Amino acid sequence: MASLGLNLDEQRAVDRFRKAVVEPSMTKLVVLDFWAEWCGPCKALTPVLEKVCGEYADRGVLLAKINVDEEQFIAAQFQVRSIPTVYAMFQGQPVADLTPARSESQLRQMLDQMLARLPIQAGDAPAQDIAPLLAMGEEVLAAGDGERAVGIFSQIAEIAPDSAAAQSGLIRALLVVGDKAAAEEVLAALDPALAEDPALAQARSALALATDAPEPSELDGLRAAVAADPADMAAQLALANGLYAAGDRDGAADLLLTIVAQDRAWNEGAARTRLLQIFEAIGLEDPWVAATRRKLSTVLFG
Template identity: 60%
Template sequence: MSSAERDAVESFRRDVVEPSMTKLVIIDFWAEWCGPCKALTPLLEKVAAAYADKGVVLAKIDTDKNQFIAAQFQIKSIPTVYAMFQGQLVADLTPARSETQLRTMLDQILKQLPIESPEASLEAELEPLIAMGEQVLVEGDAARAVSVFAQLAEMAPEHPAVLSGMVRALVADKQTDAAEAAIAALPEEIAKLPEIERARSALALAREARPVDDLAGLAAEVAANPQDFDKRFALAGGQMAAGDRDGAAATLLAMIADDRSWNEGAARTQLLKLFEVVGLEDPWVSAQRRKLSAILFG
């Protein structure tokens, strides 16, 4: 190995391998004469800067000036983009030629690696606190849930799970206008996330689920005349407004079993909204979905 090659290896160890011990290093193999490289580099720089708090750094390797390093990685064409963690290549990012594609690949990688970053530390701190807020919400103490998520929002104002919990807590506390305003104020990229869709469904249900003064009386009317689907739907709404998700699900499932096409499938649509609000991973939702599948496909 020549002196120049030893210098190249030492530089690569210092600038790429050592940082990869705790961070995810994007390695961009490029050259001045490479047209596609010039188009890709600004994108890599933008995304790396956006992901810096997640423990991502960018290292640029000029293949003309670092032919020995390029040869070690068997670089046959450029641009070639790899991701390295703890000295090992963990992904080939070369196929990602748009910001969306690159972000998607990075998100998948970061979920699987113990990257040290401020964001990861904050996430670890937030996780049990978010779970506590969700538990308070499940227990029906809406006002306290609003307080919990408001405090979490001060710690992580753009965290999707925190924002979702805050909106759903406001809905549960009958502050629907405030919940709607909170969703309207979200940046577009956050507003599209699944966590926010769950909050949006909670708000929609709150708007549609009308409280019923005499639920028992309405239930008796429905029992006496089960063909009155309007009243059955109103009963389901009243049950949801009263926090009786078991009763609401049973009413909607029975409606679907009797006439799944009524009002363009309104009962099924409402039931799916209820599932999303409760949480698609919740065991209660899994049980209700099995009942729905038995009705639809049994």
């Protein structure tokens, strides 16, 4: 893809495409999926692509996704007129249109045909090849689709078992689907050196916060206790913990910020400490975390 005469945004788009697609395609077969958030057929096809490409990873197949709304210039270069549009890329060039393959069996058949005639470098994907998959998993996890995130991170962990980022994502995804026991098993089974990797700090924080989600009647009881005595910070903290475990992080954060505003030193700063644990568990780059940290700073420093 030529870069002469491009403006800065177009040049950056080309650079991103070169890193994510062209460079890996020098030795791998890259399945390039053009999609968008609003595209229903794209969402139906995505699990098929993820599953089959994960199965074929050790044969040199890599999945790359291009959001047509975010990368309009790249989509235009490929003359994408409808989505989903799926190409197979090898050595920087499209070698097949995979769009008609809408089932696992159809996709496998087309991949088998290409792998039989192309000099694809088989074997485990290099570390840099899993970066797009990790980004995909984090995006799915941030959207709250825990089951799909478990599938993505499980496949990455099979491709690269020594990837701390993949193991962290898998643990956090398991917590989202409510399987705390499985998350603990994943962490316990890790090699001690890998388990101490800083990338797993987020997963450890998520595990530390994870408790069985309370029954609606329990939450109602906690709400009643807070309503009966709004100055009871212990009740507020208990309700905040229950709300977070039940998936209401906004409600939990509001209560914790209220406690900090009332008495930041209460119980050795327990409310602020719990907020910081939540921030780490969700991820410091998450937009919700950034917004809530600003609220905390306003409470602390006016």
